[in-house]
Amino acid sequence: MNALRNFAPLQLNEWQPQRRSYSSHTDSFVPKKLLTIILTFIETLNMDRRRFIQSTAVLAGAGIFLRNPVLANLFPSAPFTIRMVRNNVGIFTERGGTIGFAETSNGIIAIDSQFPDTAGHFIDEVKARNAKPFLYLLNTHHHGDHTGGNIAFKGLVQHVVAHENSLKHQKAAAEKQNALEKTVLPDLTFSKKTKIKAGDTKVRGYYFGAGHTNGDAVWHFQEANVAHMGDLMFNKRHPFVDRASGASMQNWIDVLEKTIKKFDQETIYIFGHALNPGEETGNREDLKKFQDYLDKVLRFAESEIKSGKSKEEFIKSTAIPGVTEWTGDGIQRPLTAAYEEVSGGKN
Numbered sequence: 001m002n003a004l005r006n007f008a009p010l011q012l013n014e015w016q017p018q019r020r021s022y023s024s025h026t027d028s029f030v031p032k033k034l035l036t037i038i039l040t041f042i043e044t045l046n047m048d049r050r051r052f053i054q055s056t057a058v059l060a061g062a063g064i065f066l067r068n069p070v071l072a073n074l075f076p077s078a079p080f081t082i083r084m085v086r087n088n089v090g091i092f093t094e095r096g097g098t099i100g101f102a103e104t105s106n107g108i109i110a111i112d113s114q115f116p117d118t119a120g121h122f123i124d125e126v127k128a129r130n131a132k133p134f135l136y137l138l139n140t141h142h143h144g145d146h147t148g149g150n151i152a153f154k155g156l157v158q159h160v161v162a163h164e165n166s167l168k169h170q171k172a173a174a175e176k177q178n179a180l181e182k183t184v185l186p187d188l189t190f191s192k193k194t195k196i197k198a199g200d201t202k203v204r205g206y207y208f209g210a211g212h213t214n215g216d217a218v219w220h221f222q223e224a225n226v227a228h229m230g231d232l233m234f235n236k237r238h239p240f241v242d243r244a245s246g247a248s249m250q251n252w253i254d255v256l257e258k259t260i261k262k263f264d265q266e267t268i269y270i271f272g273h274a275l276n277p278g279e280e281t282g283n284r285e286d287l288k289k290f291q292d293y294l295d296k297v298l299r300f301a302e303s304e305i306k307s308g309k310s311k312e313e314f315i316k317s318t319a320i321p322g323v324t325e326w327t328g329d330g331i332q333r334p335l336t337a338a339y340e341e342v343s344g345g346k347n
């Protein structure tokens with residue numbers, strides 16, 4: 001089977017679509033009095049959007065970001081969200097996998113790059129916030145919604161780092177599309193673990209085995225205790241399982257177990273994708289829920305295969321027994337992968 005052709009159309013579904021409407025539960029984020037103060041503040045200074053974002057960094061702890069519908073309406077063209085997660089580590093979301101970053105004392109470390117256009121927005125925004133140079137770009141895995149924007153970092157970063165299998169897949173995909181010259185590939189790779197230091201910040205990369213692909217790195221900012229999971233975490237969103245690139249749902253459960261054991265209760269995790277905007281980060285309970293979800297999909301496939309159900313019938317299922325929190329479209333992706341994995345890679 002052609003691996004590239006196999007993952008390309010599925011990958012489209014992996015992207016988090018840009019939300020133009022905002023759910024009502026975020027309404028309560030800004031108390032009226034505080035909102036009045038903010039609005040007066042903006043009016044008084046007649047700030048442009050960029051300066052407003054910088055100023056709101058001080059409000060980050062209160063969970064007040066452009067995601068708030070009232071604030072978002074002030075800037076209807078705001079295409080992205082950037083927010084600090086803890087200490088000097090933040091996330092950027094627009095289209096594709098969540099970008100993580102650290103503003104170190106020496107410069108910027110970025111994790112994943114979405115697409116060329118959105119990576120450009122990210123770079124502009126970070127430059128406006130911080131005069132320090134970009135140092136490293138780390139990739140969690142090869143998929144285009146995480147590495148397509150690597151090209152925007154050309155000449156900006158000193159190194160691009162990924163797991164060795166991720167490099168193989170990135171290179172193969174670029175060669176297949178005859179797009180090597182439009183691609184920035186990792187120049188440093190690792191197999192089990194690696195560490196990078198930039199000023200006051202240390203980041204470690206871990207490979208815990210095949211999960212979403214066979215090249216998923218978990219990047220952990222040690223001082224802030226924030227770990228970027230890449231697509232090893234789909235929060236409440238049906239995952240893409242890239243079997244053509246060595247994915248394994250059963251092993252994915254073990255990878256999450258190893259992750260939980262490696263880090264601690266205080267660790268904040270960044271997720272590659274989330275169903276709901278604003279839920280791109282979480283804790284070990286979220287990892288356990290996803291582990292449980294993967295287990296339920298596999299057990300469902302096992303029992304249905306045992307009772308003689310065909311793959312075609314099985315992937316028409318609209319629910320997974322016992323799963324309530326994973327909703328939205330794309331249920332066929334894990335169902336297909338689970339059926340193939342349980343039946344031994346055939347069908």
Ligand SMILES: [Zn+2]
Binds near residue numbers: 015096146231272
């Ligand atoms: Zn992704």
Ligand SMILES: [Zn+2]
Binds near residue numbers: 014141143212231240
């Ligand atoms: Zn992916």
